[in-house]
Amino acid sequence: MKYYVTTPIYYVNARPHLGHAYTTIINDVLTRFHKLMGYDSYFLTGTDEHGDKIVRAAQSEGSDPQKYVDEISALFKAAWPKLDIQTNDFIRTTEERHKKVVSAFMDAVNKRGDIYFGDYGGHYCFGCERFYTEKELVDGLCPDHLTKPEYISEKNYFFRMSNYQDWLIDYIKANPTFIRPERYRNEVLGFLRDPLEDLCITRPKSRLTWGIDVPFDKNFVTYVWFDALINYISALGWPDGELFQKYWPVAQHTIAKDILKPHAIFWPTMLKAADVPIFQHLNVHGYWQIGYSKMSKSIGNVVEALSMAERYGNDPFRYFLIREMNFGLDSEFSEDRLVERYNSDLANDLGNLWQRALAMVQKFNDGVIPTQSLNSKNEPDDGRWQKIFDAFVSDYVGCFEDVDPRMAFVAIWEFISLLNKTIDSEAPWVLAKNESQKDRLKVVLARLIKGLALLGALIWPVMPNTGSEMWRRLGLDPSDMTTDIDKITSLLAHGNKISAGQAFFPRLETEKTKAKEIKEAAKDLAKKEAGKEAAKEVAKELAKTEAAFGSAEGSGISRLESETVTIEEFKRLDLRVAKVLAAEALPKSRKLIKLTLSLGDSQRTIVAGIGQHYKPEELIDRNVVIVANLTPAKLMGVTSNGMVLCATDRAEGGELLTLLTTSQDFAPGSKVS
Numbered sequence: 001m002k003y004y005v006t007t008p009i010y011y012v013n014a015r016p017h018l019g020h021a022y023t024t025i026i027n028d029v030l031t032r033f034h035k036l037m038g039y040d041s042y043f044l045t046g047t048d049e050h051g052d053k054i055v056r057a058a059q060s061e062g063s064d065p066q067k068y069v070d071e072i073s074a075l076f077k078a079a080w081p082k083l084d085i086q087t088n089d090f091i092r093t094t095e096e097r098h099k100k101v102v103s104a105f106m107d108a109v110n111k112r113g114d115i116y117f118g119d120y121g122g123h124y125c126f127g128c129e130r131f132y133t134e135k136e137l138v139d140g141l142c143p144d145h146l147t148k149p150e151y152i153s154e155k156n157y158f159f160r161m162s163n164y165q166d167w168l169i170d171y172i173k174a175n176p177t178f179i180r181p182e183r184y185r186n187e188v189l190g191f192l193r194d195p196l197e198d199l200c201i202t203r204p205k206s207r208l209t210w211g212i213d214v215p216f217d218k219n220f221v222t223y224v225w226f227d228a229l230i231n232y233i234s235a236l237g238w239p240d241g242e243l244f245q246k247y248w249p250v251a252q253h254t255i256a257k258d259i260l261k262p263h264a265i266f267w268p269t270m271l272k273a274a275d276v277p278i279f280q281h282l283n284v285h286g287y288w289q290i291g292y293s294k295m296s297k298s299i300g301n302v303v304e305a306l307s308m309a310e311r312y313g314n315d316p317f318r319y320f321l322i323r324e325m326n327f328g329l330d331s332e333f334s335e336d337r338l339v340e341r342y343n344s345d346l347a348n349d350l351g352n353l354w355q356r357a358l359a360m361v362q363k364f365n366d367g368v369i370p371t372q373s374l375n376s377k378n379e380p381d382d383g384r385w386q387k388i389f390d391a392f393v394s395d396y397v398g399c400f401e402d403v404d405p406r407m408a409f410v411a412i413w414e415f416i417s418l419l420n421k422t423i424d425s426e427a428p429w430v431l432a433k434n435e436s437q438k439d440r441l442k443v444v445l446a447r448l449i450k451g452l453a454l455l456g457a458l459i460w461p462v463m464p465n466t467g468s469e470m471w472r473r474l475g476l477d478p479s480d481m482t483t484d485i486d487k488i489t490s491l492l493a494h495g496n497k498i499s500a501g502q503a504f505f506p507r508l509e510t511e512k513t514k515a516k517e518i519k520e521a522a523k524d525l526a527k528k529e530a531g532k533e534a535a536k537e538v539a540k541e542l543a544k545t546e547a548a549f550g551s552a553e554g555s556g557i558s559r560l561e562s563e564t565v566t567i568e569e570f571k572r573l574d575l576r577v578a579k580v581l582a583a584e585a586l587p588k589s590r591k592l593i594k595l596t597l598s599l600g601d602s603q604r605t606i607v608a609g610i611g612q613h614y615k616p617e618e619l620i621d622r623n624v625v626i627v628a629n630l631t632p633a634k635l636m637g638v639t640s641n642g643m644v645l646c647a648t649d650r651a652e653g654g655e656l657l658t659l660l661t662t663s664q665d666f667a668p669g670s671k672v673s
């Protein structure tokens with residue numbers, strides 16, 4: 001049995017963040033699950049490195065494209081092992097092995113007659129250096145520059161994607177799980193109700209040279225999407241590489257919903273045209289929304305969210321992501337929620353079960369794991385345990401096969417709850433007091449330990465460190481890990497000795513939980529001691545606590561030293577130089593001006609309350625300083641992405657205000673620190 005899964009190759013115009021991490025972690029989880037089930041598994045990731053956006057990003061950092069992509073790609077490559085992600089290969093589209101395959105692929109499609117030379121016309125914004133479709137324009141204007149783009153036309157090569165529209169519709173209909181979850185399958189079928197246009201797959205070298213040469217015309221480079229998608233087969237050595245023969249027939253891609261169209265429409269039609277078999281599944285997940293409202297102090301942005309892995313450990317971080325996201329839908333990421341999950345699921349449920357069970361084996365059987373089978377012949381009712389264990393495993397496997405690891409973990413937690421209840425109902429401490437119940441006691445302990453060994457295996461795809469450590473502490477070798485209860489029984493047939501260790505997932509005592517506990521205790525005390533003196537004491541305690549920890553309803557992990565900011569806290573602010581490209585007063589507002597700003601490689605809109613001090617036209621081309629990672633806010637219907645910094649001084653007769661700027665004309669996007 002074989003398994004091959006890919007992440008999208010990440011575009012190197014941004015550094016690794018939570019979104020990238022989730023896609024890569026879920027693929028690691030799926031790969032580990034298949035390894036656990038005995039599959040020969042292969043997991044590919046990598047980086048996408050061509051196109052004009054990369055050239056501009058490199059320029060804005062004063063770098064050349066090759067140096068720039070080397071640097072960012074290395075950040076991605078280094079990020080994954082840190083999260084306990086094990087990949088088999090990391091492909092870069094600037095590598096020779098990839099370029100070779102792209103050329104061969106284009107030749108194959110060309111020979112088939114599916115590439116033609118034609119006019120590519122469109123609305124081109126010179127400020128953005130890109131074409132806009134009619135739909136993207138706002139009232140006929142570039143949404144970023146608010147200027148009218150020029151209609152230009154140039155010669156380019158096109159892929160006859162339209163030839164494959166009917167085939168693709170039939171294919172999706174004939175293969176119900178080709179695109180999953182179903183909502184995305186429906187979305188794609190929705191797109192396909194409109195006629196599919198041919199895809200422009202080149203860019204003239206007069207405009208862009210940072211790309212892969214078109215094999216049949218040296219004046220053009222390949223359009224970045226047409227180049228990038230091919231990584232899924234170039235890494236396997238298409239057409240006759242051994243890996244390609246082995247893994248391509250079982251290929252699955254996992255992506256976030258923003259790149260559905262290229263993966264669900266461009267890619268299958270490209271494969272069909274090049275006569276390459278179609279991949280098996282496209283697995284599509286939603287977005288993480290950072291819980292800004294409460295978490296702005298702790299998490300400024302998606303990059304910051306990644307640091308939660310360092311703060312709480314990889315296993316809890318991975319568990320939170322898998323347990324919290326309903327695959328396919330959007331979910332909210334918040335540190336508060338992560339801490340809640342940690343304390344309730346990991347510390348209370350899982351951690352306590354482990355501690356209780358092992359303490360009993362230690363106390364009642366000298367730390368030796370009893371070898372009694374799950375189905376004790378002397379205990380007729382125990383026949384059902386084999387069935388119960390098997391049912392949980394098959395539920396778990398089914399969830400994973402449907403790419404629903406969240407539900408697999410819901411099932412695991414039911415199993416944990418069952419084992420915890422067994423301890424309560426069997427009461428081993430009572431059995432231990434009665435000589436005639438000694439066998440029964442061993443059966444109960446043996447069952448519990450087998451349950452824990454199984455549990456270690458079930459959680460391993462998501463929490464590899466904990467799963468492996470659980471096996472080691474039961475005297476088992478993690479490389480034997482299995483969910484087959486008969487195999488577990490035979491591995492435990494030698495009277496293994498348990499080894500003690502530090503508790504898994506010790507409860508997190510955050511300032512918030514501490515403050516809450518003290519407040520609760522104070523309230524209890526107040527109730528008990530109705531006297532005035534006691535109440536006064538309580539009030540004092542309460543005031544002290546609240547002063548020290550901030551209000552308990554505050555923002556989670558707040559710091560004690562709240563009056564000063566640490567250098568780390570300050571560093572969370574992303575301050576940048578930005579150039580004003582366009583400015584307009586918002587109708588119906590005396591104060592608000594909508595600014596379109598250039599950050600070098602990107603643009604953004606910020607609404608600033610400076611209308612009583614500046615006229616829109618005097619702002620154009622000015623350098624300003626902005627907070628670039630401020631939570632977006634809607635002002636008079638316009639989403640403002642950041643804040644422009646101003647100095648104010650309350651002088652007599654009114655408020656003076658001046659925009660902060662740089663004393664030299666600095667490149668937009670430059671960092672302020």
Ligand SMILES: [Zn+2]
Nearest residue numbers: 125128142145
């Ligand atoms: Zn523009």
